[in-house]
Amino acid sequence: MKKRTSIPKITKVRSELQKEIESTCPFCGNMDVGHFQIHHIDENPSNHDMQNLLLVCPVCHSKINKGDILPQEVVYKKLNLNNKGYKVKFISVSVDEGKCGWRPIKNVQNAFEAVKLQSLFPIFNFSFINNSPDTILFTSVKIKTKKLPNGLAGPDFPLPNILRPSITYKIKMPKNGEITETKLVEELEVPATRAFKFQVELFDESMERFKPPFNKYVLSFEFGFNNDFYLEVPKILLNSKEDCDKLPHYGLA
Ligand SMILES: [Zn+2]
16 A cells, blocks of 8 residues: 655645646536545555646546546546647547448447457547647657457457458558557648548558457557657557556456
8 A cells, every 4th residue: 555645735736737627527527616636647645746646526536446437547638638738639539430340349438349350450530630820740650559468358259260351451550569650651731720530540461360350459559740749649449448557467356
């Protein structure tokens, strides 16, 4: 059990955090909150780094503590609040259900599951908005892959015996733990204050040896702009409802 210490300069910290959430609970949207509570994102009550603190209403705080709001959702929320001032803001990620055999997993943010064999990998649609007063160039995509143990919570499918060859994907799926960066051949120009969508199609060159689409993965995407800044978007879960970072041994209660 980690020791709880009091937060230095609490008044200043609190007022900065309150500004960050614009006096609105970031989870339920409640603006009529008498006293926001300070949540320690990494659950270490003595880590008072601003990046580790988030103000929430008491109701949502207890949901976080009970696990009804997942730790991951809290991390994403903080990330998105931080990204507010950025030139580019991430809006959403979805799978192109018409083009690939994947669909969202219910009630889990940014998690998708394979439902058909036709598509080996999902085809993602990312939406962004250019918040700046300038035209920006969308220049690259960085991807990191983490394969999750099969016992991790997620939909259970029988592994298919036959995989059909599939359409050609545009970006090669990095191997477990690897990071790849793909420079866009044609950089995308995005006018000021305009929303834009980008589709990422993943592929793997060893189609026959590759045994998914039912394996579980965490994908991290970073999008590069103007060749000088990156926007990290919330992690994407494939065939899993949770990341295993906090689970040293899956299957243990
Ligand atoms: Zn709330």
